[in-house]
Amino acid sequence: MLDSALEVLRLQAAGEASAVEIAERALDAIEASQSTHNAYTHVDRESAVAAAKSVDAKRAAGQPLGALAGVPIAVKDVLCTSDMPTTCSSEMLRGFRPPYDATVVGKLRAADAVIVGKTNMDEFAMGASTETSAFGITKNPWDTSRTPGGSSGGAAAAVAAGTVPLSLGTDTGGSIRQPAAFCGVTGLKPTYGRVSRYGLVAFASSLDQIGPMAWSADECALLMNVIAGFEPRDSTSLDQAVPDFTLATESNDLRGVRIGVLRESAQAEGIDESIRNAVKHAIGVFAELGAEIVDVDLPHREYWVPTYYVIAPSEASSNLSRYDGAHYGHRAGAEAKDLVSMYCRSRAEGFGAEVKRRIMIGTYALSEGYADEYYNKALKVRRLIRGDYDAAFSQVDLMLGPVTPTPAFPLGDKIDDPIQMYLCDLFTVGANLAGVPAISLPGGFDPSGLPIGIQLQAPTLEESRLLFAASAFQSATDYHTQRPNQ
Amino acid sequence: MSQLPTTTIIGLEVHVQLKTATKLFCGCSTKFGSPPNTQVCPVCLGLPGALPVINEHAIELAIRAGLAINCDIPPLTKWDRKQYFYPDLPKGYQISQFDLPICADGCLEIVDPADADATRRIGITRAHLEEDAGKSMHDEAAGRADSRIDLNRCGTPLLEIVSEPDLRTAEEALAYLTKLKEIMTHLGVSDCEMQEGSLRVDANVNLHIDKHGQRIATPIVEVKNMNSFRNVVAALHFEVDRQYAEWEETGHTIETHGKRTFGWDDVKGVTYPQREKEESADYRYFPCPDLLPIRIPSERVEEIRGSLGETPEETRERLQSQYGIKAYDADVIVSQGRAMVEYFDAVAMASGEGKRASSWIQQDVMRTLKEQGGDIESFGVTAEQLAQLLSKVSSGELTNDRARDVFKHLSENGGDVDQAIKALGIEAVDDSEMETLVKELLTANPKVVDDVKNGNQKAVGSLIGQARGKNPNANPQKVREIALRLIEQA
Numbered sequence: 001m002l003d004s005a006l007e008v009l010r011l012q013a014a015g016e017a018s019a020v021e022i023a024e025r026a027l028d029a030i031e032a033s034q035s036t037h038n039a040y041t042h043v044d045r046e047s048a049v050a051a052a053k054s055v056d057a058k059r060a061a062g063q064p065l066g067a068l069a070g071v072p073i074a075v076k077d078v079l080c081t082s083d084m085p086t087t088c089s090s091e092m093l094r095g096f097r098p099p100y101d102a103t104v105v106g107k108l109r110a111a112d113a114v115i116v117g118k119t120n121m122d123e124f125a126m127g128a129s130t131e132t133s134a135f136g137i138t139k140n141p142w143d144t145s146r147t148p149g150g151s152s153g154g155a156a157a158a159v160a161a162g163t164v165p166l167s168l169g170t171d172t173g174g175s176i177r178q179p180a181a182f183c184g185v186t187g188l189k190p191t192y193g194r195v196s197r198y199g200l201v202a203f204a205s206s207l208d209q210i211g212p213m214a215w216s217a218d219e220c221a222l223l224m225n226v227i228a229g230f231e232p233r234d235s236t237s238l239d240q241a242v243p244d245f246t247l248a249t250e251s252n253d254l255r256g257v258r259i260g261v262l263r264e265s266a267q268a269e270g271i272d273e274s275i276r277n278a279v280k281h282a283i284g285v286f287a288e289l290g291a292e293i294v295d296v297d298l299p300h301r302e303y304w305v306p307t308y309y310v311i312a313p314s315e316a317s318s319n320l321s322r323y324d325g326a327h328y329g330h331r332a333g334a335e336a337k338d339l340v341s342m343y344c345r346s347r348a349e350g351f352g353a354e355v356k357r358r359i360m361i362g363t364y365a366l367s368e369g370y371a372d373e374y375y376n377k378a379l380k381v382r383r384l385i386r387g388d389y390d391a392a393f394s395q396v397d398l399m400l401g402p403v404t405p406t407p408a409f410p411l412g413d414k415i416d417d418p419i420q421m422y423l424c425d426l427f428t429v430g431a432n433l434a435g436v437p438a439i440s441l442p443g444g445f446d447p448s449g450l451p452i453g454i455q456l457q458a459p460t461l462e463e464s465r466l467l468f469a470a471s472a473f474q475s476a477t478d479y480h481t482q483r484p485n486q
Numbered sequence: 487m488s489q490l491p492t493t494t495i496i497g498l499e500v501h502v503q504l505k506t507a508t509k510l511f512c513g514c515s516t517k518f519g520s521p522p523n524t525q526v527c528p529v530c531l532g533l534p535g536a537l538p539v540i541n542e543h544a545i546e547l548a549i550r551a552g553l554a555i556n557c558d559i560p561p562l563t564k565w566d567r568k569q570y571f572y573p574d575l576p577k578g579y580q581i582s583q584f585d586l587p588i589c590a591d592g593c594l595e596i597v598d599p600a601d602a603d604a605t606r607r608i609g610i611t612r613a614h615l616e617e618d619a620g621k622s623m624h625d626e627a628a629g630r631a632d633s634r635i636d637l638n639r640c641g642t643p644l645l646e647i648v649s650e651p652d653l654r655t656a657e658e659a660l661a662y663l664t665k666l667k668e669i670m671t672h673l674g675v676s677d678c679e680m681q682e683g684s685l686r687v688d689a690n691v692n693l694h695i696d697k698h699g700q701r702i703a704t705p706i707v708e709v710k711n712m713n714s715f716r717n718v719v720a721a722l723h724f725e726v727d728r729q730y731a732e733w734e735e736t737g738h739t740i741e742t743h744g745k746r747t748f749g750w751d752d753v754k755g756v757t758y759p760q761r762e763k764e765e766s767a768d769y770r771y772f773p774c775p776d777l778l779p780i781r782i783p784s785e786r787v788e789e790i791r792g793s794l795g796e797t798p799e800e801t802r803e804r805l806q807s808q809y810g811i812k813a814y815d816a817d818v819i820v821s822q823g824r825a826m827v828e829y830f831d832a833v834a835m836a837s838g839e840g841k842r843a844s845s846w847i848q849q850d851v852m853r854t855l856k857e858q859g860g861d862i863e864s865f866g867v868t869a870e871q872l873a874q875l876l877s878k879v880s881s882g883e884l885t886n887d888r889a890r891d892v893f894k895h896l897s898e899n900g901g902d903v904d905q906a907i908k909a910l911g912i913e914a915v916d917d918s919e920m921e922t923l924v925k926e927l928l929t930a931n932p933k934v935v936d937d938v939k940n941g942n943q944k945a946v947g948s949l950i951g952q953a954r955g956k957n958p959n960a961n962p963q964k965v966r967e968i969a970l971r972l973i974e975q976a
């Protein structure tokens with residue numbers, strides 16, 4: 001079981017295992033789990049072992065090593081890698097190999113991490129179950145009849161299945177936190193702009209953010225230290241100092257911390273009893289750790305999902321127009337008789353149903369005569385939602401609530417019902433619309449043994465506060481130490 | 487049949503390529519004429535994951551241009567995406583500016599072509615920044631439909647200057663374009679090289695026909711993408727006739743037929759309607775989420791305003807009064823842009839030879855630049871060197887011909903003036919040596935001596951050529967002086 005980056009670092013420092021041995025262990029675990037879980041779209045044993053070898057060589061030569069030296073890591077297939085295909089789990093980009101690394105990928109390499117492969121996802125990060133992937137569905141390691149969540153389902157399952165201790169996901173409306181909750185791991189969506197998006201294949205540019213997934217908050221902090229920071233190549237990147245996030249996980253004392261609980265979230269309709277209980281239980285744990293619990297309200301919460309489902313598809317319809325068959329990616333065959341039909345056929349063949357649905361919604365929402373009614377109105381509501389967050393965070397330091405309305409649902413359950421699928425984002429999209437950081441951490445199990453996540457949200461740039469509270473919670477509970485029966 | 491009284495209504499959209507070394511959103515070069523797809527990167531190719539970063543120099547140039555055409559520079563400007571599918575548009579959208587352009591509400595005064603003493607004020611609605619697209623090259627020879635795409639131009643910064651429909655004739659349009667080009671060149675905002683596509687024009691034109699006191703407007707035609715002033719004038723003349731004839735024949739008006747897009751066929755000299763599909767575009771503009779809005783503090787605008795310097799007219803007048811050169815010569819120098827004016831100023835001031843500087847720059851400098859294909863900023867002969875050269879000519883130290891040799895040497899090999907003189911073997915000939923030479927020549931040419939004695943001093947001229955044949959450094963002035971003195975003494 002490869003479940004701790006800190007342990008991996010210790011083993012190497014103590015001379016108990018080499019980076020190559022650890023990489024081999026991860027690669028063997030992937031091989032063993034792939035046919036069951038299908039968490040990966042691409043694994044490159046050779047290049048992973050080569051990277052591990054160079055770490056061992058550096059260590060042997062006494063050269064300085066990066067913060068993640070020899071740590072196997074899996075990267076969501078929406079992040080550009082120059083030595084591996086980057087497909088976004090789409091037919092459109094099957095076999096596409098970008099000529100450059102995403103900034104975060106470059107940072108991982110600079111930190112001497114060993115990138116073992118690319119993880120499966122919903123096509124172009126659109127979905128909440130990893131069932132829209134052109135590379136087959138990913139299965140939840142806790143119960144293979146269930147979805148791992150999405151869109152970073154592969155990244156969450158890769159950790160939950162014990163193939164790697166760390167993975168990178170992306171979160172546009174909850175795509176890190178929801179699969180983390182379903183797979184019983186910890187996932188952090190940083191502040192918008194905290195991590196450079198350069199090389200992240202855009203879904204909805206104003207909402208997308210890259211973040212860490214691992215078993216515990218401590219391990220997420222380790223990865224955050226490597227990926228966070230200003231980058232001039234991303235104009236929306238924040239030019240702000242980056243703290244040492246691992247320091248945030250050293251104290252468990254929550255005295256003086258005010259945690260707001262969303263008043264109606266515990267009563268919301270359609271929310272599973274087990275989730276309600278987990279949130280109630282978490283409130284108790286935080287109170288015991290010294291936090292002050294207060295009620296808060298985000299008055300425009302009912303507009304989160306509709307606002308999100310106008311803005312995200314609008315941006316997506318634009319971002320995905322570059323996939324036209326002309327320059328790279330999938331191109332329709334010879335039967336296209338002219339330019340327009342080449343575009344139409346290439347896109348018809350290359351994109352799956354959910355992607356097409358969102359392109360259509362977005363195109364409609366932006367089109368002449370409807371933009372004011374949909375897109376421009378959604379922008380206005382988004383400002384109100386941000387205002388709600390500002391007001392709430394003037395009263396409290398953190399907000400606590402559920403991540404998802406239910407634990408992991410069965411595969412196939414919602415795939416034909418887009419509205420039901422969109423409601424998976426009920427509790428998560430607010431943080432994306434407001435740009436604030438949020439974390440999902442294991443908070444219990446339902447009666448059938450499926451993990452349940454709880455969510456903490458913090459004001460802009462307060463990832464340290466999130467990690468501090470999450471780590472304190474994890475010092476008082478053992479949910480994050482439970483593992484699925486393999 | 488006589489034609490009804492008609493007013494032509496013209497508005498122009500001028501795309502000016504800004505003179506930045508790198509593209510609008512990435513570090514790729516904007517150099518013209520490189521092999522296809524050699525000046526590209528993930529950003530300008532629109533590869534998945536790549537993100538744009540604004541080129542600050544383009545913002546500065548746009549503000550300079552805007553101020554020169556009397557625009558307001560609003561404190562906030564932003565970026566929008568304009569969506570359309572085209573093979574030379576790799577992202578499927580163009581980053582442009584929709585509702586908050588960088589420059590707004592300007593105007594340009596032109597000399598009225600119908601009355602040289604009058605001026606006309608042409609309103610400018612806005613000027614906005616946008617990225618250029620690439621270039622498709624179609625080879626449809628022998629029934630093949632072979633298309634190749636060059637994306638070198640993708641992401642090159644353009645300033646689109648949109649006029650009010652205030653122009654009334656093709657000649658006014660020409661005057662407006664000429665003036666605009668002069669300002670942009672003068673400010674160093676653009677090269678305005680039309681054959682390189684760095685200035686392109688779309689013209690919107692229709693007619694207001696006065697029928698028994700009732701005004702009838704013909705459908706507006708937008709003639710796209712003209713890349714010479716001659717084409718603009720020809721297309722406008724053609725459209726005026728065509729629209730009148732069409733109206734007579736069909737009765738179509740702006741109410742019934744709105745606006746259409748036409749192209750210009752330079753070979754046939756006609757405009758032609760473009761496909762219906764290209765007209766009914768819904769660009770689905772929305773704010774580009776990859777770029778933050780830009781705040782432009784008024785101090786920065788004022789700082790740039792302060793650095794604008796004199797207008798082309800002011801420069802022309804100053805050159806005439808300061809150096810005594812002719813209006814025509816001042817015009818030629820000013821039309822080459824500010825860098826050339828600065829070069830001229832430097833040469834004229836340092837040498838104290840305004841007229842000589844003007845003629846050297848118009849002949850030798852401009853011809854050499856044309857041959858070498860560079861610009862004055864990187865020209866091999868600096869203003870200081872040319873001034874030094876001209877001073878040597880006026881002091882008689884160098885002849886005009888020898889100065890030209892030095893100039894040529896400098897422009898080809900670099901180095902300084904003295905080195906060039908040395909390299910060319912030009913040496914001052916001392917007076918006694920010169921006297922010996924002239925004596926020899928006088929002995930050999932008794933007829934010249936006789937002619938001069940008979941009052942024809944010009945006859946000495948033939949000795950000068952012979953003297954320079956024997957010693958290329960012989961100064962003609964000196965030869966003449968010595969010869970006349972010797973003949974008189976004899």
Ligand SMILES: [Zn+2]
Pocket residue numbers: 509512513514525526527528529530531641
């Ligand atoms: Zn570029």
